[in-house]
Amino acid sequence: MDKSKLKSLMALHNDTGKTLSHFLGISEQAFSMKLNEKDDRGFTKKEVEEISKRYSMSPDQVISVFFTNLVSGKDTTS
Secondary structure (H helix, E strand, C coil): CCHHHHHHHHHHCCCCHHHHHHHHCCCHHHHHHHHCCHHHCCCCHHHHHHHHHHCCCCHHHHHHHHCCCCCCHHHHCC
């Protein structure tokens, strides 16, 4: 996940961790852990969908924010 891109979108829409966690129906602590990917936590599919709707994200934006680190260069070479 590209945390800086998500935080930029949040700022652009005047959201904070508190407002977005409330929107998602999760605690601020849970949101923080997902944002910082603590203990391998990440946003669920439903949460990604809700965030993408809230910010009117294009499919490319969703990929660049939430799925940037899923495949590394070393994973694609033989």
